[in-house]
Amino acid sequence: MHPASTAAPPCVLVFSGSDPSGGAGMQADIPTISALGCHPLSVPTALTVQDNVRVFAVHALDPELVRQQAQVLIDRFDIAAVKLGITGSRANAEAIAALIDQLRARKPALPVVVDPVLASGKGDSLSRDDAVRAIEPLYPLATVIAPNLIEVRRLCGDLPQARQVAELMRRGCAHVLLKGGHGPQQEEVVNRWYARDAAHAPEAPTESARWSWPRLPGEFHGSGCTLASALAACLARGLPMRDAIALAQHYTQHALSTAYAIAQGQRIPHRVIVFDAAAPAAGA
Numbered sequence: 001m002h003p004a005s006t007a008a009p010p011c012v013l014v015f016s017g018s019d020p021s022g023g024a025g026m027q028a029d030i031p032t033i034s035a036l037g038c039h040p041l042s043v044p045t046a047l048t049v050q051d052n053v054r055v056f057a058v059h060a061l062d063p064e065l066v067r068q069q070a071q072v073l074i075d076r077f078d079i080a081a082v083k084l085g086i087t088g089s090r091a092n093a094e095a096i097a098a099l100i101d102q103l104r105a106r107k108p109a110l111p112v113v114v115d116p117v118l119a120s121g122k123g124d125s126l127s128r129d130d131a132v133r134a135i136e137p138l139y140p141l142a143t144v145i146a147p148n149l150i151e152v153r154r155l156c157g158d159l160p161q162a163r164q165v166a167e168l169m170r171r172g173c174a175h176v177l178l179k180g181g182h183g184p185q186q187e188e189v190v191n192r193w194y195a196r197d198a199a200h201a202p203e204a205p206t207e208s209a210r211w212s213w214p215r216l217p218g219e220f221h222g223s224g225c226t227l228a229s230a231l232a233a234c235l236a237r238g239l240p241m242r243d244a245i246a247l248a249q250h251y252t253q254h255a256l257s258t259a260y261a262i263a264q265g266q267r268i269p270h271r272v273i274v275f276d277a278a279a280p281a282a283g284a
Helices: 026-035 063-076 090-106 138-142 151-157 161-170 223-236 241-257
Strands: 011-018 040-052 054-061 079-085 112-113 177-179 186-195 205-212
Touching: 011 026, 011 063, 011 090, 011 223, 026 040, 026 223, 040 063, 063 090, 079 090, 079 223, 090 138, 112 138, 112 177, 112 223, 138 241, 151 161, 151 186, 161 186, 186 241, 205 241, 223 241
Parallel strands: 011 040, 011 079, 079 112
Antiparallel strands: 040 054, 177 186, 186 205
16 A cells, blocks of 8 residues: 655755765755755766865766756756755856756746855865856856855955955845854854845845854864755745744754764764664554
8 A cells, every 4th residue: 555645845956066975065965955855856067086085076067968957857847946066167057057047937036045165175176167267157046155254255355254245245146144164263153144135235235144053073074065955945945044044054053963974084964864774663
């Protein structure tokens, strides 16, 4: 006898690189989106050679292949949100931008979360082209962009934080979530959310909210991917931006606090609930 069917979960379309170590990129996006009650539709943009410490090579896929993969999904499924990780190349970013324009023609308020991953935690490049230039076509499409403090410096220069946020908004980003995991604070991580507000001059954005989290020991593989994917899933479920950011951070902090090691180096965030197949079924 087949179990009763359940309501279809919202679909999140993901563009990101494939990480064979299973810790970052698409392999982080899929379980995160699933854990938060959505269904991931995954389009790889690049194949990488990496472990849980270093990225040794990035092989961007052909932009036409990226387009074909996504077009089939767009034609068939109702997309509730989009999450963008590495594009692998400027050409891929341009192809993705055209696809999102197509989606926005049908659903103007479609949430798009941009995780501007420019390099690995050790500084290894994640794009065939200049990584900063490669993501330029994506700014005007970003409902929210979520750089860490190193990434925002590379994107906008060594400016005061308010001017960096203003620059991202000038390029088209509606919301900016500045992640403090790579910041100077020793005891805590402070994440700051800025929203474009018609009541304030765009060159002087005001902080909408901030969250502080205990800084956990060690390093983690795919923490940024986890947060961005969690945020996309929360927005796909219809949560307001503030609530979506808060829930995505709670989920990510739990995944990091329960992370596990598969080798020396960065630990893997625990993104899924483990089902013990040896446990007796209820009522057995």
